[in-house]
Amino acid sequence: MVKIAVLGYGTVGSGVVEVLKTNQKLISANAGDEIEVKHVLDLRDFPDDPIQEKIVHDYSVILNDPEIQIVVEVMGGVNPAYSFVKQALLSGKSVATSNKELVAKHGAELISIAKQQQINFFFEASVGGGIPIIRPLQCCLTADEIDEISGILNGTTNYVLSEMTFQGSDFEEVLREAQELGYAERNPQADVEGFDAGRKIAILTSLVSGRQVDFEDVYTEGITKISSADMKYAKKLNCIIKLLARSRRKDGQTYVMVAPFLIGPKHPLYSVNGVLNAVYVHGNMLGDTMFFGSGAGKLPTASAVVSDVVEAARHLHDHVEVKWSQEKMPLGKIADYVSRFFVRVKEEDQEAACALFGSEKIVDAGIAGEVGLITRAMTEEQFAHLAESVSLLSRIRID
């Protein structure tokens, strides 16, 4: 019998309890031992829920209980999660977490503590919810130089962009709907500004490079400036606009960014719509591979957390190596990153803009008084410099 404690009985926490209950037999068989939830930490009480008898309000009950071998942290946020997780690891309890803020900020340190203690710190659910991506990167794609990871890693923004694409609605309108449907938080900034995706691509890049990528260093651009006019041009170009979280190696540099991109129908991420997530990985030997599924949601996320619990139960006293040191990974300067851009300009600026950006293609989406152009490939720095000479209505990178 392996006894575990769950920190936080919110959406994911109650999902973890539900997954463990629903698939109890199978999970025990996979883990090689029965898994039992002994304590659930939450500030609240749940008098009408059988969980109530396991609810504790004081973390020290869990920390000081020698029977607890695995702690599931699904509270979210850096504090007090960081302190709780660190104490758990230091007292010899393995940890499984879905908390991307925690992993992005303190992952390397927590892994090193787990290693010292010969236990484990697992975080499959922190990126891509139910999509298996963390463990496949660590134990499947190990023969390859990974030269690109491009992901649709945020369900909220993908839902919003999909609705804007297919319903022709405006950003604010779709966001409001998404909030009503529970697909977007009441405070949606972390999603729509790309910070959530930024943390996730920082985690994936850290795992692939073996070194710390701080998400504050990830160039991040959200979707708040994307308009229904942009969508009309995208449609005209037979493209779709996606918020991509991307890590790409080029000329010995790793460029990490989150930004909206125009992508065409042959792009592997083109048909990933709604709240779905997908991660495209390119290896120098493997070529293209893609992982696809539910990026969020109570049960898919809980399923990933429980698969970490199974793995932790299989390796109660041996550390599964995770290459992610605290040494900082130097990133390529985004100013040097080369893209083509789609830009919209007023009709009277068309000629000047074409000359400036070396555009050969004019796109007319039927919006009076303006046109779209596609620039030649240039660095971000070159583009920013040229863009000073003409007034742009919008600009989106092209992949």
Added chain:
Amino acid sequence: MVKIAVLGYGTVGSGVVEVLKTNQKLISANAGDEIEVKHVLDLRDFPDDPIQEKIVHDYSVILNDPEIQIVVEVMGGVNPAYSFVKQALLSGKSVATSNKELVAKHGAELISIAKQQQINFFFEASVGGGIPIIRPLQCCLTADEIDEISGILNGTTNYVLSEMTFQGSDFEEVLREAQELGYAERNPQADVEGFDAGRKIAILTSLVSGRQVDFEDVYTEGITKISSADMKYAKKLNCIIKLLARSRRKDGQTYVMVAPFLIGPKHPLYSVNGVLNAVYVHGNMLGDTMFFGSGAGKLPTASAVVSDVVEAARHLHDHVEVKWSQEKMPLGKIADYVSRFFVRVKEEDQEAACALFGSEKIVDAGIAGEVGLITRAMTEEQFAHLAESVSLLSRIRID
């Protein structure tokens, strides 16, 4: 230093040597030790290849070399691969193989020997080439009752069907082209009759159920009867024809089959074209997930084999549990499996066929003298019985 031997210097074997050489530093870092190819077994000599100095013609050199800790078997076919692999395991050497015939037939036994010896028998490359699917099933999707696996698991047939779809060509013509391009074998029977996909879905079902599924028990139908006329109807229905290898749990039974299916644009496998492979998995908690990539090819397959070598090097003296016993898994009878069918009948049989199959929808693809119908949902047995009363030009299941 971990010394390995490669059995077979064909396409995959030379790929393994190439992957190990190209990514040597990274692979050693991932494995935690340097990996060196010491011997390569092949009947041939390769005088112009630096590999020549490692070539041995006699397997006993490898078997009796105590320095060899991992054997890579990439010869294909059951014999002598089975005997070589079994001897390797019995003498304490871990094995990584890409050989689906071997794994489908003897996987359970070879895993049990590896377990006794506290070493490993790994076979990631045997299904889906470079797509990570075996290990994710074993160490990621462990919290779920897997109720469906549907895969496009054979690149040759997917290429042929894609060309038939998009070029409107006939089966024989596309197959000939595919043979010229090296996408199809000179003897294509194992591919086009669905046997290759059948072995792969048998392996996946064995892993998910933990029991032996014999591929001879998998209901298998190939693509040789699919015509350009069928493709015209598929297009009219806004569908595409795919050879699916499928394992589905329903009412406590597991039905395993390989057959062409008509699938619509919302189907997760709809846009998997050409030589690509994909595996769709549905878990009772996780919902939909999909793995996608190169199902074959020298370097993608070799990359998967080398990732197994890395994993074997990480676990030289401990067995990574694989749930796959030799106990036979009882399968649901295909006669009881319920589908809707698309059928083509001569124009004069239209009325009788509509009444017989309860069809409400008539499809006219502009082919003189015939029409297409979609039947109501019925078991294979019911369909076979009804089909005796009318002459069918073709029939394809609908997913």
